[in-house]
Amino acid sequence: MKIIERLELGEYATFKPNKELPRHRWFYFKEGFSRDLVHYLLKKYDVDSGDWVLDPFMGVGTTPLTCREYGVNTVGIEISPLFKLIAEAKIMDYDIEDIKKYFNYLLSYRKRIDLNGIHGLLKKAFPKPSLIDILRIREAIENIYEGRYRNLFYLALLSAANKSTYMIKDGSKLRFSKRNIPPFIDVFRRTVNMIIRDIIEMELKNVYYYLYQGDARQMTMVEDESIDLVITSPPYLNKIEYTTVYEIEYLILYGDTRVNPLRSYIGLTFSRRDFIELPKIIDKDLPPAAHAYFNDMYKVLNEIYRVLRGGGKAILVVGQGIFPDRIIPSDEILAKLGREIGFRRPEIWVINRRIAVRNRTIKIGVANESIVILSK
Ligand SMILES: C[S@@+](CC[C@H](N)C(=O)[O-])C[C@H]1O[C@@H](n2cnc3c(N)ncnc32)[C@H](O)[C@@H]1O
Known part of the structure; x- marks a missing residue:
């Protein structure tokens, strides 16, 4: 297997x-x-209209928007659903006059907001006047009947809330720090104005x-052999990190922190019953979380192989797994799994090397971030 350094x-x-x-x-x-990474890969692999x-x-x-x-x-x-909503809001076409019309409606919406029964995390995350404005605007957005504009304003609401909060996303945890922060409503106005400018400035094909x-x-939903590049x-x-760190966004949008009741996040929770027979190249002594992860990723790689046309490529940006006692080379294991499935000439570009520590001081090893390239 070819492994090269592309730091x-x-x-x-x-x-x-x-x-x-x-x-x-x-x-x-x-x-x-x-x-820029997506752009570089589209050019390198000669992707055509x-x-x-x-x-x-x-x-x-990021990928679909860059493709547009x-x-x-x-x-x-x-x-x-949260990230899908954001991706969709970022990629769609809008009429500027419609945005301005809805924006004026949101700013003029008046309603008494009762904070009784509002989740404690939200009360911790925002000063009271900002929280009242967030909840009022959120309620007004619900009244917008055109789905694409509703989503666009939900996105603006979340983006502005993130810039006017005591909450700090700290690795895989949320922290709260009472600092000087701007009032939500000012940030919301600035955010919508930036969105309007961006829509005017940026040409999408x-x-x-x-x-x-x-x-x-x-x-x-994806047909066999219909894709040229992944x-x-x-x-x-x-x-x-995806579940805890985005709790505030989920609370604002959906009223609870439920992410998805199914086991839907790769490698997050697992039961041995879900395991399929993995190729023998997988070490039997892997920690259960790693076993579950490669189990899921084996299914994903099989699906990617199915939907790619012959000659197509899959490019995966992956990080090696950090465990208290070792680093697991996910990049190499995924490349080997790919080879078992039928991909040819796996290649790995190492793009970052990071020292991994436990208890803040004890070095576990060096964990790479890599780009794995698989060809069908
Ligand atoms: C590393 S992020 C990708 C970020 C993306 N490249 C971007 O620039 O926004 C991985 C994403 O996979 C999603 N995810 C996790 N399990 C998934 C699954 N089984 N099917 C589809 N998406 C999943 C997560 O919610 C997360 O948004």
Whole structure:
């Protein structure tokens, strides 16, 4: 297996470069990668208009949005309704006059908001006047009957709430710190104005784009051999931030912190009954969480193989798994699983090397972040 060092790509595997980019900046998603990485891969693999690019772990939609900028057709799949809503809001077309009309309606909406019965986390996260404004605007948004505008304003609401909160997303936990923060309503106005500017400034091409809420392990909505390139980043082994860190967003949008009652987050909870027979290359002594993860990812890789055309490629941005006693080389294991399924010439580009520690001081080893390339 070819393993090469491409550390110059490391920065592109983060969401940081998107913070300055129109539309991409509408919602900060720490677990995302950058427009520049997707752009680089589309060019490198000569993707043409008429081709189809799939991201089965679309997150907040960096891959599909970049495909619309670039001019290629795209399919995105995401299990979380929250992230799917954000991805969809970022990629759609809007009429500026309609946005302004709804915006004026939201700002003029008057209703007494009762904080009794509101979840304690929300009361901790916002000063009272901001929380009242958030809940009032949220209620007004529900009255917008055109789904795409409703979602756009939900996105603006969440984005503004994230910038006017005592809450700090700290690794896999939420922290609260009473700091000087701007009033929500001011940030909301600025956010909607930025959204309007971005829509005017950024040209999106006329392509087909289909975004689904669904499960990468069972992509029934995608036909066999219909995809030319897969660009994706699955959740990293043993890094489970998606449920707790986005609790506030879930509370604002859905009124509870329920994420999804099914076992739908790769590697999060598991029962041995779900396990399928993995190829012998998988070490039997892996921790159960790792076993569950590769079990899920084996299903995903099989699905990716099914939907790719012959000659198509799958590009996966993955992190190695950090456990208290060892680093598990997920990149190499996924490449080997891919080979078992029928992918040819797996290649690994190492893009980041990070020292992993436990109890803040004891070194476990070096955990790589890599790009795994599989060819059908
Ligand atoms: C590393 S993030 C991808 C971020 C994306 N590249 C971006 O820039 O926004 C992985 C995503 O996979 C989603 N996910 C987890 N399990 C899934 C599953 N079984 N099917 C589809 N998506 C899933 C998570 O909710 C998360 O949004």
